[in-house]
Amino acid sequence: MNILHINANPKPAAEANSKQLTEAFFKSLKQANSAASITAVDLYADPPPFYDYATYRNFWYPVFDASFKPTAAEKKAVAYAEKHIRCFKQANLLVFTTPMWNFSMPGILKSWIDQVIMPNHTFTIGADGVKPLHQVKAIAVLASSGGAYEPGNPRDCLIPAIQAAFGFLGITDVRLAWAQGQNPFFFKDSAERKAKALVEAAALGTQCARL
Numbered sequence: 783m784n785i786l787h788i789n790a791n792p793k794p795a796a797e798a799n800s801k802q803l804t805e806a807f808f809k810s811l812k813q814a815n816s817a818a819s820i821t822a823v824d825l826y827a828d829p830p831p832f833y834d835y836a837t838y839r840n841f842w843y844p845v846f847d848a849s850f851k852p853t854a855a856e857k858k859a860v861a862y863a864e865k866h867i868r869c870f871k872q873a874n875l876l877v878f879t880t881p882m883w884n885f886s887m888p889g890i891l892k893s894w895i896d897q898v899i900m901p902n903h904t905f906t907i908g909a910d911g912v913k914p915l916h917q918v919k920a921i922a923v924l925a926s927s928g929g930a931y932e933p934g935n936p937r938d939c940l941i942p943a944i945q946a947a948f949g950f951l952g953i954t955d956v957r958l959a960w961a962q963g964q965n966p967f968f969f970k971d972s973a974e975r976k977a978k979a980l981v982e983a984a985a986l987g988t989q990c991a992r993l
């Protein structure tokens with residue numbers, strides 16, 4: 783089992799609920815499956831570039847023109863995407879560590895997603911539709927937010943964005959451990975909510991150990 787763990791939280795673990803959930807998740811996952819291989823990517827140590835015109839040309843022009851050849855400079859511009867696509871394609875399970883920021887994911891995580899969802903690499907697209915080109919079976923999201931968001935709350939643009947982006951690649955199994963209500967001004971039970979999420983993260987690690 784190959785796990786690709788993407789960290790999108792810049793804070794130290796002592797200050798970051800989502801990182802603490804991640805620790806609980808991996809502790810129980812490793813107990814249940816010591817052979818699991820984990821590739822860890824800290825986006826703040828290896829930040830993705832913004833999707834740019836060279837990236838667009840490299841990945842999308844060949845979809846419509848098989849004879850397209852990028853320039854040397856355009857090829858160089860996609861080194862990050864190519865490296866991270868290779869990691870993505872080796873994974874069976876993706877794990878995201880993310881806070882909720884401004885009702886969505888940190889921009890650095892969105893930029894990483896923009897680097898790996900690429901035609902002819904992680905999916906094919908044509909008259910017969912979109913087909914996956916990867917082996918990812920599921921995604922575990924370890925998240926934390928100041929507010930609380932019941933399923934379907936339109937202000938939650940974090941989980942639906944992950945579901946939509948990876949649903950496009952055929953990955954519909956998105957599992958969550960989410961410490962909600964972590965703003966102590968608004969939620970008197972923030973500590974209990976976090977404790978519950980930590981238990982859920984540990985259980986999720988066991989569940990995901992043999993996907």
Ligand SMILES: Cc1cc2nc3c(=O)[nH]c(=O)nc-3n(C[C@H](O)[C@H](O)[C@H](O)COP(=O)(O)O)c2cc1C
Nearest residue numbers: 798799800801881882883884885926927928929964
């Ligand atoms: C820049 C920033 C934006 C935030 N935006 C939101 C938000 O839109 N909704 C929310 O519920 N909490 C928001 N919060 C609160 C965080 O989601 C909360 O502190 C959470 O615990 C952060 O995760 P972490 O503890 O793993 O770092 C924001 C915090 C920061 C620093």
